[in-house]
Amino acid sequence: MSLSHSEQVAAILAAQRDRPGALLPILHDIQDALGHIPPDAVAQIANALNLSRAEVHGVITFYHHFRTTPPTRHTIQICCAEACQSMGSERLVQHAEKKLTHREQSEYELHPVYCLGLCATSPAMMIDGQSHARVTPEKFDKLIQKLGSGT
Ligand code: FES
Structure with a gap:
């Protein structure tokens, strides 16, 4: 059985949340795993890292590398x-x-x-x-x- 997006995000958060400067590696891991960072993962990430959603969203939109929609071809x-x-x-x-x-x-x-x-x-x-x-x-x-x- 394959994991849902939110389960995959939860697993990445569990593995990475305690390292210093965890946000960027977490975002990279999520994008590597899912092909993008789903908008509903923002709250999940913010909660886990004790950040506001705006802070997480700000980082995602700052880096052109990150995408919030699935990749096109x-x-x-x-x-x-x-x-x-x-x-x-x-x-x-x-x-x-x-x-x-x-x-x-x-x-x-x-x-x-x-x-x-x-x-x-x-x-x-x-x-x-x-x-x-x-x-x-x-x-x-x-x-x-x-x-x-x-x-
Ligand atoms: S300036 Fe285009 S590759 Fe360096």
Whole structure:
């Protein structure tokens, strides 16, 4: 029998709540286990750590990494930090936004990120955790096409 979301959250809280600075590792563990941090887990976390719901919610929304809805099929992160910006990442973001408007948008999530550690091969992006360097709009289209065909 699989555990409910709240049982999984309770197990993570039990394992982590006593360590110093427990909130962030708890949020990471919950997201790793459930794919997101369900809104109803906020009260559970707040109670366990003796924090207000607003404090927990504030941390979740502060870090772009955390999500409160289940993941969609593909996550696209385009680096918008300095090195990538100087190599055209802004144009790439605009291209991606336009491109994805014409596709089934629910399948993709587009996020700006700030440095993927690939500055020497900018502009850089990640699709589902896999990095891609020197991404031109044409290369972006090819990568998206590949995802769509499942190859
Ligand atoms: S600035 Fe884009 S990867 Fe570092």
